[in-house]
Amino acid sequence: MQPVVLSTVVGKLPLVRLATSPASDEAWWYDPTQPAPASLCASVIGKTSRKRITSALLLAFVVAWCLEGTRYAHLTPYADPLILAVLALILVFVPIATVRRALQEILLITPPDLDLRVREVLDEVVARHGFKTYTSYVAKVGRAQFIEIHVEVTPASGPASLAAADAIRREIADAIGGEGPQRWLTIDFTADPRWL
Numbered sequence: 001m002q003p004v005v006l007s008t009v010v011g012k013l014p015l016v017r018l019a020t021s022p023a024s025d026e027a028w029w030y031d032p033t034q035p036a037p038a039s040l041c042a043s044v045i046g047k048t049s050r051k052r053i054t055s056a057l058l059l060a061f062v063v064a065w066c067l068e069g070t071r072y073a074h075l076t077p078y079a080d081p082l083i084l085a086v087l088a089l090i091l092v093f094v095p096i097a098t099v100r101r102a103l104q105e106i107l108l109i110t111p112p113d114l115d116l117r118v119r120e121v122l123d124e125v126v127a128r129h130g131f132k133t134y135t136s137y138v139a140k141v142g143r144a145q146f147i148e149i150h151v152e153v154t155p156a157s158g159p160a161s162l163a164a165a166d167a168i169r170r171e172i173a174d175a176i177g178g179e180g181p182q183r184w185l186t187i188d189f190t191a192d193p194r195w196l
Helices: 036-068 073-091 093-106 112-129 162-176
Strands: 014-019 027-032 133-141 146-151 181-190
Touching: 036 073, 073 093, 112 133, 112 146, 112 162, 162 181
Parallel strands: 146 181
Antiparallel strands: 014 027, 133 146
16 A cells, blocks of 8 residues: 655645555545544554455365365365464454553553653652652553652752752653653652652
């Protein structure tokens, strides 16, 4: 499937037409500067799965046809179920991976790479500013990231003003990276360990 870039439709941004062939009735349009919609990806994956199933059925009929008139003709009724069983074993891993990712998001299981990045940044910030300790909570739901950071300070090491606290927050946010509308970042400072 070759994406075809057509003339600009809105402003200076091109829209891309995805279709299985130039003569296809079904086409999807999306702005390449934005993430592709999940429905688009699901449609493309669905078409691919349908093509595999259709190809497997065709293979089953060809195998059954080739078996006719041979000493293996008694196996003809088993060609279709055998091909479909093999296909099912291959295709079962696609929904299992999707369900696994969805369950991780529903149960708010922390993505290891994001959690590790947050901890590395905070270890460095806590050591540099002389803070006592911190706790962090990271969750990813769909494209949204939720990061909560609680930093325990002493009266001597705490931010001297709101501007200083904001500067440390900005430092942490910049070091974590990935800032955008999909990220919810909360950073607070406390001298009371019960708030951690």
